[in-house]
Amino acid sequence: MKNLKQSFFLATFLILAISCKDKLAEKANDVDTTSKKPNIIVIYLDDLGYGDISSYGATELQTPNIDALASGGIRFTNGYATSATCTPSRYGLLTGMYPWRNKDAKILPGTAPLLISTEQQTLPKMLRGQGYQTAIVGKWHLGLGSGITDWNEHISPGPNEVGFDTSYILAATQDRVPTVYIENGDVVGLDPEDPISVDYKNNFEGEPTAISNPEMTTMKWHHGHNNSIVNGIPRIGFMKGGDSAKWSDVDMADHFLTKAQDYVKNHKDKPFFLYYAMQQPHVPRTPHPRFVGKSGLGPRGDVILEADWCIGEFMKTLEEEGILENTLVVFSSDNGPVLNDGYYDDAVEKLGKHDPKGGLRGGKYSIFEAGTRVPFITYWKGKIQPATSNAIVCQMDLLASMADLVGTEDSTTDSKDLLEVLLGKSEKGRESLIIEATGKTALRHGDWLMIPPYKGKNFREKVGIEVGNMPEFQLYNLKEDVGQQNNLAISNPEKLAEMTKIFELLRGVDFEKGVKEVIFR
Numbered sequence: 001m002k003n004l005k006q007s008f009f010l011a012t013f014l015i016l017a018i019s020c021k022d023k024l025a026e027k028a029n030d031v032d033t034t035s036k037k038p039n040i041i042v043i044y045l046d047d048l049g050y051g052d053i054s055s056y057g058a059t060e061l062q063t064p065n066i067d068a069l070a071s072g073g074i075r076f077t078n079g080y081a082t083s084a085t086c087t088p089s090r091y092g093l094l095t096g097m098y099p100w101r102n103k104d105a106k107i108l109p110g111t112a113p114l115l116i117s118t119e120q121q122t123l124p125k126m127l128r129g130q131g132y133q134t135a136i137v138g139k140w141h142l143g144l145g146s147g148i149t150d151w152n153e154h155i156s157p158g159p160n161e162v163g164f165d166t167s168y169i170l171a172a173t174q175d176r177v178p179t180v181y182i183e184n185g186d187v188v189g190l191d192p193e194d195p196i197s198v199d200y201k202n203n204f205e206g207e208p209t210a211i212s213n214p215e216m217t218t219m220k221w222h223h224g225h226n227n228s229i230v231n232g233i234p235r236i237g238f239m240k241g242g243d244s245a246k247w248s249d250v251d252m253a254d255h256f257l258t259k260a261q262d263y264v265k266n267h268k269d270k271p272f273f274l275y276y277a278m279q280q281p282h283v284p285r286t287p288h289p290r291f292v293g294k295s296g297l298g299p300r301g302d303v304i305l306e307a308d309w310c311i312g313e314f315m316k317t318l319e320e321e322g323i324l325e326n327t328l329v330v331f332s333s334d335n336g337p338v339l340n341d342g343y344y345d346d347a348v349e350k351l352g353k354h355d356p357k358g359g360l361r362g363g364k365y366s367i368f369e370a371g372t373r374v375p376f377i378t379y380w381k382g383k384i385q386p387a388t389s390n391a392i393v394c395q396m397d398l399l400a401s402m403a404d405l406v407g408t409e410d411s412t413t414d415s416k417d418l419l420e421v422l423l424g425k426s427e428k429g430r431e432s433l434i435i436e437a438t439g440k441t442a443l444r445h446g447d448w449l450m451i452p453p454y455k456g457k458n459f460r461e462k463v464g465i466e467v468g469n470m471p472e473f474q475l476y477n478l479k480e481d482v483g484q485q486n487n488l489a490i491s492n493p494e495k496l497a498e499m500t501k502i503f504e505l506l507r508g509v510d511f512e513k514g515v516k517e518v519i520f521r
Contacts, residue, residue: 041328044139074386097413281304
């Protein structure tokens, strides 16, 4: 009887022990699942304006896939790029630093050296330090190499030296040479027997240009795009050779989409950061034949529809691979819109009722709001509740915010931790932000924008955009006057004094002592 009782108690103990072990294992699995670091994807468009998508008010263009991100996430009405042009904005996004701190952060030629220091903190570098796989697919435009680049050899330093494990890029822009893809520092498809030569000052002997051989062009240049001809399109800069490596312009969107999808499929088992930098709607606008004429607004409208489709296909891939609910997607644009940016492509003639600026003033190159205020959306299925936020957020703040998300912090840059805002848990965004356009800076503080006096023309005839150069101070209440039609600098001297004081403190200038050297350019 005694042995029977002992056996009973032993059996009971074993059952309880096994049960507890199973429950602990189950709990451990739950913790492991919930604590898995999320994938982070930045989808970045090129020259997409605040009013270019239907979720931000466009009526002549329908962008259902981008709208799905907006309706399922946070649509920010005060989302900013740091700058009104591409290179500085990309610098701010990836480094968390104001571009005006770097004198070389301006629109770069395809032969420029790497703008980001390899010693500098970057978004991909920070995430890689937290165990993330990191990749860029698409437009780079932050310089490559040391400034003397041999395109026929391995090109370094580049994206791989500033935090990206994997890179598949175009060096600068679609309208600039070299017109080739570069994968992890090597030109894709290059024939050693047909080497590439690139020069931004002098043409190569015997090479046709848009000026010498206009009959070879299929796209007419308007300004600045009259050098080497590739695929019938005149470009900025001169290029010789590399025929087997030259990209197909009309297939570029599909090409980058496939690369982005393949990356997700091949890296889904561990946390990854993907910077998907699309080329649309930057010039030259070369929609795939599937999208030609679809918008009724000419090639610019067509490539916006093409980009929207690509985003839809990419999001389907996230869902099909089972990672959509563990992926934070950030959608934005590098700067505001421009219609004629170097080619005659009917962007102006077929504009109709469409307002790419979305009621804002200015556009690309402009210190007015349409230069830097851009679509800005955060989406995370099941984690972010749909909402519209008026908080001031900037792409520069992704570095500190993503650091918080993955369990670390960054206080070495200008980036602010706005994670709670980006996830929709707070409305308290930035109080102050310095915005920049072609070297000129202004202050957004609360509902107000102050633009210091600047020399130069206010209107750029070639692109048809007001850039904000005025000989006097400008002060706007953006809550009441988003179109910036009422300059309150004279009628509200107290607010102007407050704004200039904040600007002096943040920007490091003194209006009294340094106005001629610092402000007027």
